[in-house]
Amino acid sequence: MTMDKQTITAIEVGKLIGSVERFRNEGYRLVQIGCTKVGDLYEINYCFDKDYHLDVVRIAIPAETEVPSISGMYWNAFIYENEMHDLFGIQVRGMNIDFKGTLIRTAEKFPFSKPPVTVTKGGKP
């Protein structure tokens, strides 16, 4: 089975803008930005594609760290940046369209920043 190739590169948050700029200059498109809570940190994956090759740039930050927006280079990034703010509470600086927490209306604030549900023996949470 042929699968698309994927590369994941971990970088520091300070190098994010420079890395994204390189992708933009080389003609990559932004596939998605996704966040994952791993312990006390938040892993943010910036995924880019060119000719079906997926290049992922990853930053790992504590909750209080502000992340620079990449919407100046990829205009469509605002949809993902607002999403990760509304679901995870990640603070993003300089978004081109900032919904200020109203893009995704959730009953509970930042639901995905809550600790995972512990599942007991027998499969009942």
Added chain:
Amino acid sequence: MTKQIIVPFGPQHPVLPEPIHIDLVLEDERVVDAIPSIGYIHRGFEKLVEKREFTEYVYIAERTCGICSFIHGATYCQGIEQIMNIDVPERAQYLRVIWSEFSRLHSHLLWLGLFADAFGFENLFMGAWKTREKVLDFMEETTGGRVIQGTSKVGGVRRDISSERLDRMTKDLDDLDREMKELTDVFLHDDSVRHRLRNVGTISRNDAYHLGAVGPTARGSGVAIDLRKSGYGAYDRLNVQVVTDSCGDCYSRCAVRAKELFTSTDLIRQAVKKIPEGPIDVKVTGAPDGEYFMRAEQPRGELVHYLKGNGSKFLVRSRIRTPTLTNIPPLIKMLQGCELADVPVIVLSIDPCISCTER
């Protein structure tokens, strides 16, 4: 300077069965800006990975969408199979292609009907949905379900299609092609349809690419992105024709979907010819430890299932990036400068699936 007013569009609107709200900033009848809001029905499916074992989560993944449910389930399974290095039997891979392409037929026919209804061609809507019934009948006959199929599982598929049924399928596809040809001739060649859709909601190739458009929304602007070309599943053994159009308007997006109906039946024919005999699943032991960004081509475009496991039965993360979510920024671009009366048609032209978006 002309006075600007804001007209709220949605979340409830006759052309949209699902809720999305767009604030339309108008100068007279012209839209100068559009500000979308979603989140009315956000379900938090992704959080359920913490409560369901990775083998059970297939059912949750499938319920992300009521139209392309099979592809969601299959994509999730393929992602897990990648992490666990599971070699899926060839027959299962071909069966996934067959059901995926029938899902695409079902989705495109559904959309063509809704689109016809939106531009006021009601009997065309009925014609499209009549044809769609045949596709749903096939899904029901082979999987037991019309909307949710439940046939994909980690390690393969749950059901087989008999050789006799596969043999009969070629004739069924010929009949379906004939019916779809009659239907799509109207969409592609009728003057009133062309007049309503040409030069409406235009987005250039450059904008479509850089704003992250996917699926027929991108291909309608000449961006030839189709994840089936990356060769996941059995697609690497099939000849996938990527349909594109260059004008980037509502007519182009409609034309791409109309033509893709025939590439889907062609892919099913190829799969039926090549499908080998053999098992349809393998036993799965252990639990996923690792991560993978599984991408597949849904009827609306590129779908991403990001899956991360830590060796336990419960995944750490499932992140589903649906095509509609990424088609919202291009939609804003399409709406800027259009007439208010064109908004419903333009919104519908990206085939929005809010159920997917609000996973």
